Amino acid sequence: MPDRLLMIEDDAALARMLGEYLRPHGFELEACGTAQSALSRLDRGADFAAVILDVMLPDLDGFEVCRRIRATSDVPLLMLTARGEDTDRIVGLELGADDYLPKPFNPRELLARLRAVLRRRSPPRAGTMPPPLRFGRLEIDTGSRQVSLDGSARSLTAYQFDLLVALAESAGRVLSREALMERVRGDALEAFDRSIDVHISRIRAAIEDDPRQPRRILTVRGTGYVFATRQDQD
Numbered sequence: 001m002p003d004r005l006l007m008i009e010d011d012a013a014l015a016r017m018l019g020e021y022l023r024p025h026g027f028e029l030e031a032c033g034t035a036q037s038a039l040s041r042l043d044r045g046a047d048f049a050a051v052i053l054d055v056m057l058p059d060l061d062g063f064e065v066c067r068r069i070r071a072t073s074d075v076p077l078l079m080l081t082a083r084g085e086d087t088d089r090i091v092g093l094e095l096g097a098d099d100y101l102p103k104p105f106n107p108r109e110l111l112a113r114l115r116a117v118l119r120r121r122s123p124p125r126a127g128t129m130p131p132p133l134r135f136g137r138l139e140i141d142t143g144s145r146q147v148s149l150d151g152s153a154r155s156l157t158a159y160q161f162d163l164l165v166a167l168a169e170s171a172g173r174v175l176s177r178e179a180l181m182e183r184v185r186g187d188a189l190e191a192f193d194r195s196i197d198v199h200i201s202r203i204r205a206a207i208e209d210d211p212r213q214p215r216r217i218l219t220v221r222g223t224g225y226v227f228a229t230r231q232d233q234d
Contacts, residue, residue: 002027002028003027003028003050003118004027004030005022005048005051005052006029006030006042006046006048006050007030007032007051007052007053008017008031008032008035008051008052008054008057008062008065008173009031009032009033009054010034010054010056010057010078011054015029015031017107021107022111023218027114033066034057034058034059035059035060035062035064036059036060038051039065041067042072047067048075050075050077050114050118051069051076051077051078051118052080052110053069053078053097054080055079055081055082055092056082061072062149063092063094066092066095067095067096069214070096074158075131076098076117076158077096077097077098078097078098078100078103078113078117079092079097079099079100079101080103081100081101082102090195091200093195093198093199093202094182094201096157096202097159097201098117098158098159099113099116099117100195101113112137117158117159119187131166133168133169134170135228135231136230137149137150137232138231140164141167142165145158147164147206147207155204155205155206156202159175159199160199162184162228163184163196163199163203164203166180166184167219167225171229172228172229174224174226174229175224175226176219176223177196177197177224180196181195200217203217204217205214215228215229215232
């Protein structure tokens with residue numbers, strides 16, 4: 001069975017072309033030309049492996065659509081943004097998008113990013129469940145892909161979860177932004193790309209007692225980030 005994708009895009013020709021390209025690769029694309037029609041499909045319980053969302057839509061702003069989807073679903077979400085618009089990318093990530101791709105894009109890159117997002121969501125094979133990572137009151141279960149603080153579940157996107165795991169598995173070691181990007185997404189960080197910083201900010205909001213004075217993920221100025229080995233007050 002092919003993985004079903006929902007594309008929210010008012011360019012019918014682009015959606016048709018992408019659907020034809022993705023079909024031989026194991027994906028079945030359903031396109032909605034308006035935000036309202038797509039949200040209606042999701043509200044009716046339609047099950048999709050991932051959502052491809054354009055920022056520019058005729059009836060609703062794509063960021064508002066992202067916010068509404070994230071209010072009820074953690075479905076993997078890839079946003080399409082205007083080329084060169086860093087603001088679009090940053091806002092999309094802040095609202096919970098897993099990844100972004102600037103227009104115009106190469107379908108091969110979109111396919112690669114989709115596969116990466118879905119791979120991050122795939123559960124591990126039976127018998128390979130690793131033990132949770134524990135740091136005081138914080139627990140990171142890489143098997144179930146759940147994060148909890150004081151036993152209370154914390155919500156992260158798949159990309160943010162993988163960033164947190166990359167940091168936690170290297171606790172005490174400083175990781176540059178470039179190294180984090182390569183570990184999680186497998187590509188180099190673009191010049192002036194702030195996506196890592198945005199994701200770290202969202203992770204801190206989820207796991208820090210006071211995100212303005214973090215004790216778990218620390219910034220090393222001019223270098224990157226380090227996950228603290230000791231995080232809670234004695």
